[in-house]
Amino acid sequence: MQSRPALGELLLALIFAILGIVWVVTSLGMPLWEGFAPQSGFMPLWYGVILTGLAGAILVNLFMYGSENGEEPIGKPLIVLAALAAGIAGIEPAGFGPSIFLLLLVLFAVVERLPIVHSLFVAAGTTTVLILIFKTWLGVRLPTGPLGI
Numbered sequence: 001m002q003s004r005p006a007l008g009e010l011l012l013a014l015i016f017a018i019l020g021i022v023w024v025v026t027s028l029g030m031p032l033w034e035g036f037a038p039q040s041g042f043m044p045l046w047y048g049v050i051l052t053g054l055a056g057a058i059l060v061n062l063f064m065y066g067s068e069n070g071e072e073p074i075g076k077p078l079i080v081l082a083a084l085a086a087g088i089a090g091i092e093p094a095g096f097g098p099s100i101f102l103l104l105l106v107l108f109a110v111v112e113r114l115p116i117v118h119s120l121f122v123a124a125g126t127t128t129v130l131i132l133i134f135k136t137w138l139g140v141r142l143p144t145g146p147l148g149i
Contacts, residue, residue, distance in 0.1 A: 005062035008077035013062065015081070017055035023048030079111055095145025101127040 023044050030041025087103030094102075101123050108119035131149070134140040 004066055008075070009062055010059070012077035012080065013055045013058040017052055017059065020048045020050075020052030020055060024052065076111060080107065083107060083111070091143050093145060095147060095149055096142035097127055097131055097149035098145060098147060100130060 025048075027041040027044035027048060030044070031039035032041045032045060033039060083103055083106040087099050090099035090102070104123035104126055105119055108114045108122055109116055114122075131142065135142050
């Protein structure tokens, strides 16, 4: 018997699809390519296309196969949205490193219910790699908070 899509999963997929469409539409107003180098609209365009495609695939999967647990409470997707909103809002005042670390820690420990030690190591490792790639290798000036990271 096919179960209905969970409301939380459905809403989260729709929000990400809308966000992807907004990225695509916004990026079309920016320069995409000049000479041999991508311009400011190139990455948002492709991120928007990928996000919209993945959200669309999730929506199709939800309607074809339903939800894994049938009726899932809306709490888990709301925690993900709240964590993303807090992570984005915290980037300027707290800095990139602490904000991303806490976002990942919440996703791993609270949403996915992984062991806390495992969550701490994976969140710290992922944050370190992101800082290494963007700040050190690509020279992107990331927001630094009071901790300087």
